[in-house]
Amino acid sequence: MHPDTVGQVTAIRPRTEADLPGAAAALVAVHAADGYPVEGVDAPQEWLSPAGILQAWVADKGGKIVGHAMISRPQGEDAVKMWLEQSHDTADHVAVGARLFVAPEARSEGLGERLIRAAFDYAQDHGLRVVLDVMAKDKAAIRLYERMGMQRIGTAKHTYGAGQEIDAVCFVSPTS
Numbered sequence: 001m002h003p004d005t006v007g008q009v010t011a012i013r014p015r016t017e018a019d020l021p022g023a024a025a026a027l028v029a030v031h032a033a034d035g036y037p038v039e040g041v042d043a044p045q046e047w048l049s050p051a052g053i054l055q056a057w058v059a060d061k062g063g064k065i066v067g068h069a070m071i072s073r074p075q076g077e078d079a080v081k082m083w084l085e086q087s088h089d090t091a092d093h094v095a096v097g098a099r100l101f102v103a104p105e106a107r108s109e110g111l112g113e114r115l116i117r118a119a120f121d122y123a124q125d126h127g128l129r130v131v132l133d134v135m136a137k138d139k140a141a142i143r144l145y146e147r148m149g150m151q152r153i154g155t156a157k158h159t160y161g162a163g164q165e166i167d168a169v170c171f172v173s174p175t176s
């Protein structure tokens with residue numbers, strides 16, 4: 001744990017514009033530790049600001065951003081197509097989960113779970129199911145999603161960079 005943050009209570013709260021530099025710094029540390037995201041973090045603030053954001057959250061430990069999660073409107077993702085085929089539901093009932101990470105020094109404190117819980121609560125309040133894909137290599141995230149009752153809906157190939165490809169697993173959130 002970071003020495004400046006020992007003993008601090010961590011808040012999960014909606015992200016503001018002012019949180020972007022701190023969230024970007026945490027993301028760079030996560031990439032160095034875990035290779036997430038696979039496409040790299042050359043422009044972390046831009047990567048944290050994709051089109052269609054519904055809501056993003058941060059984990060704020062005494063003013064230091066140590067975690068992040070986001071849900072967005074569907075943009076043709078394979079996982080969403082898969083879920084719509086299986087459920088016969090429509091895309092306006094779906095939110096895409098993405099950009100989940102916790103800084104290495106703040107892991108195993110339940111922050112990942114609390115960030116996802118915030119996304120699930122928002123989705124439930126808005127009549128949305130959360131659909132996401134996770135790289136098959138990101139085992140801690142897969143354990144977390146399964147512990148939180150997410151169901152596997154299939155597998156996909158995530159393509160990035162100059163034609164690189166990596167296996168992904170697709171999940172949908174539980175109904176309650």
Ligand SMILES: CC(C)(COP(=O)(O)OP(=O)(O)OC[C@H]1O[C@@H](n2cnc3c(N)ncnc32)[C@H](O)[C@@H]1OP(=O)(O)O)[C@@H](O)C(=O)NCCC(=O)NCCS
Pocket residue numbers: 030034036099100101102103106107108109110111112113114133134135138140141142143144
């Ligand atoms: C996946 C990730 C977000 C999890 O974050 P986290 O804050 O460590 O998650 P949690 O603390 O909720 O759970 C992690 C573990 O700590 C345990 N834990 C939670 N609270 C705990 C506590 N108070 N004391 C001890 N252990 C605890 C959980 O049971 C879990 O155990 P497991 O590793 O055996 O499954 C983090 O590992 C990460 O950022 N990974 C890299 C990025 C990534 O893969 N993102 C996925 C995008 S799809």
